Amino acid sequence: MISTDSDPTNPGEDGRTHHLDVYERRWMIASVALLVVFAASVAVAGFGLGFQVPGHESRVDPNTVADSPPWNNPGLRDLGNGEYEVYVIGRQYLFEPNEIRVPVGATVTFYVTSVDVQHGFKLQDTNINMQIVPGHISKLTRTFEKAGEFPYICNEYCGLGHASMAGSLIVEAQGG
Amino acid sequence: MLTQPRTYQLDTSQKRFISYHLVIAVIALTVGSIFGPLQSFNWGGLDLYQFLEPIGLGDYYKGLTLHGVLNALVWTTFFITGFLTLTTIVGLGRPLKHPRLNWAGFITMAVGLVMAGIPILAGWASVLYTFYPPLEAHWGFYLGLTLVVVGSWIEGYGFYLTYYQWRKENPDTRTPFITFGGLITMVMWQLATIGVAVEILTMLLPFSLGLLDGTDPQLGRTFFWFTGHPLVYFWLLPAYISWYGLLPREAGGKLFSDSAARLAFWLFLLLSIPVGFHHQFVDPGIPNSWKLIHATLTYGVAFPSLLTLFTVVASLEYAGRKRGGTGLFGWIRALPWHKPSVSAQLLAGILFMFGGIGGITNASYNVNLVVHNTAWIPGHFHLTVATAATLSYMGISYWLVPYLTGKPLWKPKLAVAQTWFWFVGMLIFSNAMHVLGLLGAPRRTDLNSAPYVPEEWSGHLLRVSIGGAILLIGVILYVLIVYKTARGKDHLPEGEEIEVPIAESITDPQLTPMWLDRWRPWLVGSVALIILAYGPQLAQQISNAQFTSPGFTP
Numbered sequence: 001m002i003s004t005d006s007d008p009t010n011p012g013e014d015g016r017t018h019h020l021d022v023y024e025r026r027w028m029i030a031s032v033a034l035l036v037v038f039a040a041s042v043a044v045a046g047f048g049l050g051f052q053v054p055g056h057e058s059r060v061d062p063n064t065v066a067d068s069p070p071w072n073n074p075g076l077r078d079l080g081n082g083e084y085e086v087y088v089i090g091r092q093y094l095f096e097p098n099e100i101r102v103p104v105g106a107t108v109t110f111y112v113t114s115v116d117v118q119h120g121f122k123l124q125d126t127n128i129n130m131q132i133v134p135g136h137i138s139k140l141t142r143t144f145e146k147a148g149e150f151p152y153i154c155n156e157y158c159g160l161g162h163a164s165m166a167g168s169l170i171v172e173a174q175g176g
Numbered sequence: 177m178l179t180q181p182r183t184y185q186l187d188t189s190q191k192r193f194i195s196y197h198l199v200i201a202v203i204a205l206t207v208g209s210i211f212g213p214l215q216s217f218n219w220g221g222l223d224l225y226q227f228l229e230p231i232g233l234g235d236y237y238k239g240l241t242l243h244g245v246l247n248a249l250v251w252t253t254f255f256i257t258g259f260l261t262l263t264t265i266v267g268l269g270r271p272l273k274h275p276r277l278n279w280a281g282f283i284t285m286a287v288g289l290v291m292a293g294i295p296i297l298a299g300w301a302s303v304l305y306t307f308y309p310p311l312e313a314h315w316g317f318y319l320g321l322t323l324v325v326v327g328s329w330i331e332g333y334g335f336y337l338t339y340y341q342w343r344k345e346n347p348d349t350r351t352p353f354i355t356f357g358g359l360i361t362m363v364m365w366q367l368a369t370i371g372v373a374v375e376i377l378t379m380l381l382p383f384s385l386g387l388l389d390g391t392d393p394q395l396g397r398t399f400f401w402f403t404g405h406p407l408v409y410f411w412l413l414p415a416y417i418s419w420y421g422l423l424p425r426e427a428g429g430k431l432f433s434d435s436a437a438r439l440a441f442w443l444f445l446l447l448s449i450p451v452g453f454h455h456q457f458v459d460p461g462i463p464n465s466w467k468l469i470h471a472t473l474t475y476g477v478a479f480p481s482l483l484t485l486f487t488v489v490a491s492l493e494y495a496g497r498k499r500g501g502t503g504l505f506g507w508i509r510a511l512p513w514h515k516p517s518v519s520a521q522l523l524a525g526i527l528f529m530f531g532g533i534g535g536i537t538n539a540s541y542n543v544n545l546v547v548h549n550t551a552w553i554p555g556h557f558h559l560t561v562a563t564a565a566t567l568s569y570m571g572i573s574y575w576l577v578p579y580l581t582g583k584p585l586w587k588p589k590l591a592v593a594q595t596w597f598w599f600v601g602m603l604i605f606s607n608a609m610h611v612l613g614l615l616g617a618p619r620r621t622d623l624n625s626a627p628y629v630p631e632e633w634s635g636h637l638l639r640v641s642i643g644g645a646i647l648l649i650g651v652i653l654y655v656l657i658v659y660k661t662a663r664g665k666d667h668l669p670e671g672e673e674i675e676v677p678i679a680e681s682i683t684d685p686q687l688t689p690m691w692l693d694r695w696r697p698w699l700v701g702s703v704a705l706i707i708l709a710y711g712p713q714l715a716q717q718i719s720n721a722q723f724t725s726p727g728f729t730p
């Protein structure tokens with residue numbers, strides 16, 4: 001990959017006159033190939049297959065966001081056809097609501113914001129994991145195929161009471 | 177082949193100047209490291225903070241702030257500036273052009289450290305070493321950190337002026353490798369720290385002084401991570417300087433490829449900075465297309481690390497075979513594992529391979545959803561900053577402290593044991609942390625008082641404590657050995673001087689093409705890439721900034 005301006009009358013100790021060794025050159029090519037494959041894979045998984053990270057949603061004023069709909073009444077909204085939205089507010093040191101119940105098969109879109117400092121929102125055993133930044137809304141969607149309890153915990157340090165900040169999503173068996 | 181000139185010898189005042197850096201670095205590591213084991217015991221269910229309550233250190237998060245700041249910022253920055261002073265002077269074979277300027281830089285750093293330390297100890301700055309707004313610390317904390325950074329810049333100017341003089345006198349000579357690596361490290365650092373400097377000076381300092389009522393937390397994060405990722409290369413590159421430029425000599429060999437080593441350093445300058453969004457994959461305020469661009473560039477910066485793997489291993493293999501090692505792996509055994517400095521750096525390198533694999537995982541865009549802010553992340557960076565960098569610095573100090581003090585290393589065999597304590601402790605600790613992260617355990621959390629810890633985690637939490645206890649022995653031994661060496665009564669026998677172990681290259685460095693020793697194209701390229709990768713999105717965030725978030729003290 002690199003041109004050489006080496007001096008053949010002045011070989012290195014191992015007889016090399018090029019400043020790059022042949023194995024070194026092959027290693028470089030293999031490394032680049034590997035990294036290109038990685039980059040392509042995540043791009044396809046993210047933008048092609050929809051395994052997405054939370055994107056740019058919308059801005060709010062953290063001082064007033066909790067005064068008007070939908071944030072003045074955080075919690076679950078049933079949109080019909082098994083689709084749900086849930087609005088969660090993070091504040092030092094609790095989530096509102098701290099319990100959410102949905103039926104098996106529900107597709108839930110989580111909207112989360114903070115009214116004070118940064119928090120985290122991690123729904124255990126799932127890939128719902130979002131940074132909660134005051135002034136922004138974080139959003140991710142997931143379908144719940146199995147019944148069970150999924151704790152959601154704050155995973156960004158938010159002050160001295162941070163360790164107690166958690167809630168629980170309960171996925172209920174059909175008809176239960 | 178050039179005949180190796182006798183290495184330039186430092187005089188007493190130069191040695192003392194470098195030693196002062198190390199003294200502060202080691203004190204910071206000592207104090208900072210007390211909290212690491214405390215945290216790990218807390219996770220395992222043994223909460224010792226109650227006993228520290230009487231001396232005002234009973235709070236987990238005050239301790240965690242001290243741990244992060246003292247270890248990741250102070251131990252590293254002071255060690256690195258001291259070490260780079262050495263690589264500049266010894267590499268170029270001349271004294272600093274303006275020693276007073278470097279002294280001014282050092283004093284600025286020390287003043288900053290005191291200024292930041294007081295509010296942390298008083299409990300007015302329990303905001304952790306990332307100080308995400310709108311958590312608000314006392315202004316002294318922000319100003320102190322700024323002074324530490326500015327002081328390191330000033331020391332850097334001293335290096336540049338010294339180099340400039342040398343270059344004028346030696347226009348066609350390749351810059352000696354250790355100096356070259358040191359200068360790139362410093363330039364990269366100065367470009368990188370612009371982010372956090374802007375964050376502190378335009379947002380956090382006025383905010384904490386009450387001049388601004390609110391702040392924009394998302395913008396603050398973006399500025400922070402502009403600096404935050406290259407920060408990890410600031411920690412690593414000095415270790416790389418040693419792995420490429422010193423370790424081969426210590427191991428009895430030579431640097432395998434001067435060109436590849438230089439190319440790697442330039443690529444680190446080029447690619448360390450425009451990748452910060454990989455720490456913000458799950459942030460709400462950044463479009464996903466920009467995140468993907470930074471993810472791709474992050475794979476780019478993995479390239480020079482892979483190159484480093486090849487060149488360093490090849491250099492070591494050369495050394496091992498020269499020492500009589502044969503076969504596919506025989507050369508590994510033939511390396512001088514009995515030398516503490518070598519053992520430290522070899523073990524650091526081995527753990528760093530796992531660190532590198534973990535790093536690529538973290539950088540993998542949507543895969544980050546699995547690990548973001550979980551215990552996996554500290555599991556990862558205790559392999560990088562707390563091992564690849566820290567254990568290498570420890571290894572460096574095993575020849576550097578004798579070199580600076582003229583005294584033999586105290587109990588070299590114990591020093592070898594120390595490196596193994598660190599290795600084994602870290603292997604257990606970090607493996608457990610990685611597993612816990614995959615199980616969902618959060619980082620930065622007083623887990624002993626968290627209500628949601630399932631039974632499933634407990635075995636791994638215990639392993640975190642066990643690893644922490646072994647690491648504690650590792651720290652105590654290190655500090656003891658350095659202290660006993662420096663305070664020892666014996667001096668090195670007459671005529672037996674320690675030399676800085678500068679490795680020769682197998683190929684004559686003059687064979688390395690000149691474009692690998694030219695600053696302008698690489699500097700222009702770095703700035704251009706930063707502007708492309710950050711410019712549009714940063715402009716967007718700045719123009720949409722809303723300084724509406726009021727401050728909260730933790």
Ligand code: HEM
Binds near residue numbers: 209
């Ligand atoms: C004595 C051995 C050490 C042990 C047992 C240890 C243990 C720990 C533990 C358990 C945590 C996680 C705490 C939490 O997330 O709640 C942590 C965090 C951290 N450690 Fe260490 N550590 C050690 C040495 C070091 C060293 C040498 C460095 C750097 C040079 C370092 C840098 C950090 C940083 C930057 C954090 C993250 C702080 C934060 O999240 O704000 N540690 N350490």
Ligand SMILES: [Cu+2]
Binds near residue numbers: 154155157158163
């Ligand atoms: Cu929290």
Ligand SMILES: [Cu+2]
Binds near residue numbers: 404408455
């Ligand atoms: Cu990074």
